[in-house]
Amino acid sequence: MNPKRKKRLYIVLFIVFGVAVAVGLTLFALNQNINLFYSPTQIATGEAPTDTRIRAGGMVVDGSVKRAADSLDVMFEITDYEKTVSVHYSGILPDLFREGQGIVAQGELDSQGVFQAVEVLAKHDENYMPAEVAEALEKAGKMPMPSGQEFNK
Amino acid sequence: MVEKKKWLPRWFYQLASPRWCFQICGKLLPGFSVAALVLLLGGMVWALLFAPADYQQGNSFRIIYLHVPSAILAQSCYMLMAVAGAIGLIWKMKVADMVAKSCAPIGATMAVLALLTGAIWGKPTWGSWWVWDARLTSMLILLFLYLGVMALNSAIESESTAAQASAVLSLVGLVNIPIIKYSVEWWNTLHQPATFKLTERPAMPADMWVPLLVMVVGFYCFFAVTLMLRLRNEILRRERRSGWVRDLLLSK
Numbered sequence: 141m142n143p144k145r146k147k148r149l150y151i152v153l154f155i156v157f158g159v160a161v162a163v164g165l166t167l168f169a170l171n172q173n174i175n176l177f178y179s180p181t182q183i184a185t186g187e188a189p190t191d192t193r194i195r196a197g198g199m200v201v202d203g204s205v206k207r208a209a210d211s212l213d214v215m216f217e218i219t220d221y222e223k224t225v226s227v228h229y230s231g232i233l234p235d236l237f238r239e240g241q242g243i244v245a246q247g248e249l250d251s252q253g254v255f256q257a258v259e260v261l262a263k264h265d266e267n268y269m270p271a272e273v274a275e276a277l278e279k280a281g282k283m284p285m286p287s288g289q290e291f292n293k
Numbered sequence: 294m295v296e297k298k299k300w301l302p303r304w305f306y307q308l309a310s311p312r313w314c315f316q317i318c319g320k321l322l323p324g325f326s327v328a329a330l331v332l333l334l335g336g337m338v339w340a341l342l343f344a345p346a347d348y349q350q351g352n353s354f355r356i357i358y359l360h361v362p363s364a365i366l367a368q369s370c371y372m373l374m375a376v377a378g379a380i381g382l383i384w385k386m387k388v389a390d391m392v393a394k395s396c397a398p399i400g401a402t403m404a405v406l407a408l409l410t411g412a413i414w415g416k417p418t419w420g421s422w423w424v425w426d427a428r429l430t431s432m433l434i435l436l437f438l439y440l441g442v443m444a445l446n447s448a449i450e451s452e453s454t455a456a457q458a459s460a461v462l463s464l465v466g467l468v469n470i471p472i473i474k475y476s477v478e479w480w481n482t483l484h485q486p487a488t489f490k491l492t493e494r495p496a497m498p499a500d501m502w503v504p505l506l507v508m509v510v511g512f513y514c515f516f517a518v519t520l521m522l523r524l525r526n527e528i529l530r531r532e533r534r535s536g537w538v539r540d541l542l543l544s545k
């Protein structure tokens with residue numbers, strides 16, 4: 141390679157690595173702000189701000205979903221297997237919402253510590269399978285379960 | 294190139310000449326067109342009619358067969374654009390500049406397709422068209438980078454200056470690619486982690502991932518076809534004053 145091209149090669153490499161380092165450090169510094177939601181533990185320990193719009197994420201506790209008979213109001217609890225938080229929501233829930241499913245809710249914490257959600261989103265994992273396979277795995281007790289860690293990185 | 298250092302086949306060096314590149318692309322086009330057509334049609338029928346539905350999401354999961362290939366392509370295309378831009382910057386190779394320029398609109402289309410199919414998928418499964426999580430946002434930035442490269446390319450009159458400027462922009466934007474890839478692992482996101490991993494078995498049974506693989510390969514073939522068509526067009530446009538283009542056009 142002649143010296144001119146070599147020089148240009150170094151400039152290109154410098155641009156790529158320089159930008160990579162700069163962006164890497166910025167993202168590292170902003171780490172917490174890029175997280176989409178607070179975990180129930182963070183909410184229970186007071187790490188999450190009150191009286192402002194936040195997101196909370198966790199697994200819907202089995203048997204905790206209570207629907208009102210005459211309206212769209214629904215109460216349920218979410219957990220990260222350490223703490224649980226009660227959530228109140230009024231509206232249509234996504235198809236994937238069910239007990240044991242991971243969800244992300246947007247809303248505010250009220251004075252009783254109940255999370256008043258205005259939006260509930262369902263999170264799903266990367267394991268896709270046909271219904272028969274899911275049934276067979278369930279029977280064998282080998283269903284891939286999302287770990288509690290997934291909600292509190 | 295120097296005679297004694299010829300460790301690559303002759304046609305590879307010929308790619309650097311617009312005239313030979315035009316002809317080589319012309320020879321490759323029919324094969325890739327047929328492959329793209331067969332793979333995309335076959336994969337689509339397989340994916341929509343024969344692949345099993347997901348146990349949680351039912352049939353709405355089938356949009357994965359468009360969403361994943363277009364997202365992969367959008368990122369691969371960006372990497373090709375940046376590498377071609379770097380080659381153009383360092384070796385001043387005209388064909389590399391033309392490849393980089395031809396990549397941008399195709400990649401932008403793929404990014405739009407990935408974002409659209411993602412939004413359509415997100416509404417029924419997550420309950421929202423759009424969420425500002427790390428994966429979705431970094432993908433949107435990729436689309437803006439493509440649009441920026443395209444705008445820069447057409448804003449500057451001189452072709453070589455335009456190529457240099459957009460090559461630098463695409464190299465700067467290259468940092469976004471690993472961020473898209475690892476966003477789901479580094480941060481809490483609504484988007485699930487990758488189903489296809491290079492080192493592990495895919496997180497779905499074979500009768501689901503084989504059609505997905507067929508679609509991905511089909512998308513790559515389709516990308517090759519559109520890239521070669523655009524590239525040939527670009528070569529003709531830029532070399533319009535040279536003798537061989539005149540001969541080619543007059544002979545038809």
